[in-house]
Amino acid sequence: MTSLTPWQQRPSTGTEDIQDEVISWYQQARHGRAYIPTMIWGTLQTEAYATVILRQVVDFLGVPDDVPVGVAKRMERQQVLYDGEHHYEVILGEQALYTNVGGPEVMREQIARLLRDQDLPSLSLGILSATAEVGIVPMPAFDMNGDGRVDYELVSCGVEITESAELALHDKAFEALRNAASYGDAARKLLTRALGFWGDCDSASG
Template sequence: MTHSSPWQQRLATGTEDIQDEVIGWYQRTPRGKAYVPDMIWGTLQTEAYATVILRRVVDFLEVPDDVPAGVTKRMERQQVLYDGEHHYDVVLGEQGLYTNVGGPEVMVGQIERLLREIDLPSLTLGILPATAEVGIVPMSGFNMYGGDRVNYELVSSSVEITDPAELALHHKAFDALSRAASYGDDAKHLLGKALSFWSTPGSPLDDIRRRAD
């Protein structure tokens, strides 16, 4: 079964309520998986990065502006990484390390956090290199909550999939992405390259910094 919910309907009261809902999903999911091709997984976002993301959501969808409250809830949900009761397998696309969210300062803080957290017992974090050959066609990012639900965040709506046959295909797809991803020291190397990119003055970063000022 597939169910679609328009974002403007779900965010009719702002971002806080839906972030509270997501906290419940994570707390009820001892094991989860996520594939995020072009940004940072929400449960590893810094406060600064999350603030930029939720500000863009509010402005784009023209929903009530409660960004600080929504960010507070997003930070609260991250406690699942430290409670010893959860584990998440996450594959980030290398592109997500270079997608400009908030400018160099925000990106440096975000990548530094990934480097700090990559060895958490609750986390298996892979980086999918931009040039990696993957045995499936390119696809949108998705979250898998346990073995019974997959969620997509599209431009206008959130899509939830619960059909067993479709779930099995998503597990197969995640396995293919995981096989192509880099882990451990190789992943840290990719993170280090991105950190150097955002930390080192020079083109094209000078233009990015000037626009951010």
Template sequence: MTTSTPWQQRLATGTEDIQDEVVTLYRQSRSSRAFLPTMIWGTLQTEEYATVILRQVVEFLGVPDDVPAGVAKRMERQGVLYDGEHEYEVVLGEQALYTNVGGAKVMRGQLERLLREIELPSLKLGILPATAETDVIPMPGFNMYDGTLASYELVSTGVDITDPAELALHVKAFEAISRAAVYGDDAKLLISEALTRWSGGS
């Protein structure tokens, strides 16, 4: 089954309530996968980066402004990275390291965090190089939770998919993306190169 709910409906009370729902979802899901081609995964975002993102959401959609509360919930959800009970496979597009969210200072802090967290036992973090050849057509980012739910964040609506046949295609797509991504030292190199760019280096 596929369901879609307009963001203005989901965010009718602001950002905190939906972030609280996501906290619960992450705590209940022991194994999750995420592909984000153009931005940093929310569970690895710094407070500064998340603040810019949620501020943009509030201003773009015209929903109630509770950004500090929404950011606090997003930071709370990051506890799943450290509790030893969850596993995450995440692939970021190389573009995510360069998409300007909040300017150079925010981006430097965000990339420094990626370099610290990439060694977490709970996290398998890959970077899909901009020139990588994949076995799937280009697609928007998505999250998968325990193989039972895939979710998309579109411009005007959030989409949730639970149909087993559709979920199987998402697994297949993620595996193809993962094969084309780089990990470990190669991923660190791409992050470090982007950090040099945001630090004003050549």
């Protein structure tokens, strides 16, 4: 089954309710997988990065402005990385390290956070190099929460997939992405290169 929910119906009271819903998803699903090609996964975002993202959501959708509350909830969600009960497989596209969210200072702090958390026991972090050969056509970001649901965030709506045959295809897609991604020292090299890029940008602007 596939269901669509227009975004303007969901955050009609601001971002807090959606963040509460996501916290519940993460607490209930002990294992999750996510592929995010162009931005940083929400559960690894710094407070500054998340503030920029949620400000964009509020401004774009024209919903009530509760950005500080929404950011606080997003930070609360991140406790699943440290409770010893959850594990997440996350693949970021290399472009996610270079998409400018908030400027060089915000990006430098964000990349440093990824380097710091890369070795968390709860996290398997892969970086899909821009030049990696992947055995599947390009696709948008998706989250696989436990074994029973895949979520997409599109411009105008959220999409939830629960049909078993479609879930199996997402399993196959994630495996192809995993096989092409860089992990460990290779991922660290890509992260360090991005950190240097944003450091150079900061120096140039100064």
